Amino acid sequence: GPRGGGVEWGHNTHELVSRLLSAKMQREGALRVLTTDGEFYSLTRQLNMLAKHARGLVVPDDADEYLLQNHEASGLGLPSKNLVSTDGLHIDYVSVEPADTFPSRFALAAASRSGRYNFVYCSQVAFATQQTIIPDINTFSSSVHTALSRGRGPLAAPLQDPDDHPYLVVDGYHAFCAVPTTIDPHQRVFYLGGLLKHAACGPNAAFVTVPPGVRPRPLLTGWLADPAVLQPGSEGVRMGDEAEFEKGAALMGGTPAFGPALGVFCEVMARWVVLGITVAGVHSHVMSLHEALLRRVPAEGPISKSTLVPVQDEGFRSHTVCFRLGSAEVASATVSLLGKHGVRVDARGEVVRVGFGFGHSVADVDRLLGVLGECFGAAAPQAPPREVGGEAAGLG
Known part of the structure; x- marks a missing residue:
């Protein structure tokens, strides 16, 4: 069959996304990201840190000053705003609200000739407001990839290798096992999810479906991405060796800990089948x-x-x-x-x-x-007075 495809596992969605980001960076030498202003804090924090690092590597001239330092900069008239723009890193984002116009606004932004995006990330359900901003993943994937192709321009050479195409990642964490979702296996979309929320099978287990033909080679890697190095007869990994990646394990790191949650998930799904739960x-x-x-x-x-x-x-x-x-x-x-x-x-x-x-x-x-x-029959709650010296912390 075709190269790639299938499902890869990790301990959380952020681990998997970080490896996918590093795979695109490794292949093309630069990241050009289109995302939204409504992603979960892990991704937003990561992109903010990358932007800060990229700005620190550049001494902007007057022409670049606005895009490099003003995160409210407009995306050249398109429905997106710019976080950072350097030779090695460009990040634009689109507002998730209003939700009903999001798919068309996002596709319009994806067609930007100035963007030339190679990594596109968007949640199926926005975590903060719980609005579904991608009602149909197949339609969304087709429209975004069409827009990305237009953004490359009519004279651009055809992309031959599946890994040369932009990575489109849909974060389905707040939809998996809750919102009915069907994805055409031929769509060029990575679908990301976890077993903690609606699947209710415990922490430390997340997955991503990989499009057919795609074989990521992440910079951020570990020994389990090529378990053959521990097989009898192997010389292991020596300094200077070429890194190999096992199909279905390319996004792995070190010793996995997602086994218990994955085992619970398999048992729960088997019980669903017996009881007719869908x-x-x-x-x-x-x-x-x-x-x-x-x-x-x-x-x-x-x-x-x-x-x-x-x-x-x-x-x-x-x-x-x-x-x-x-x-x-x-x-x-x-x-x-x-x-x-x-x-x-x-x-x-x-x-x-x-x-x-x-x-x-x-x-x-x-x-x-x-x-x-x-x-609330009598009066609404009032905000408590601010306390000096500490903040409450909570889980995402």
């Missing part, structure tokens, strides 16, 4: 809980129709209903107050996220609505 069935159940909540949620208050993040079509809606409260302080106070009444929700910035799964029932919705009445 992602579509789970999604339908959660959507019925959404309907029960949205039909009766108060008109006003912190958790109400007035603060509700726009509700999307049930076919691709995420499993979390979100409310925008205007500030991170008020959102945090709301989460704390609900927690004291036995309701567990969380917040990302100014957005409170109320999530549902197949373990919830209409009785849980009734309980939530009752608590909302108890907590």
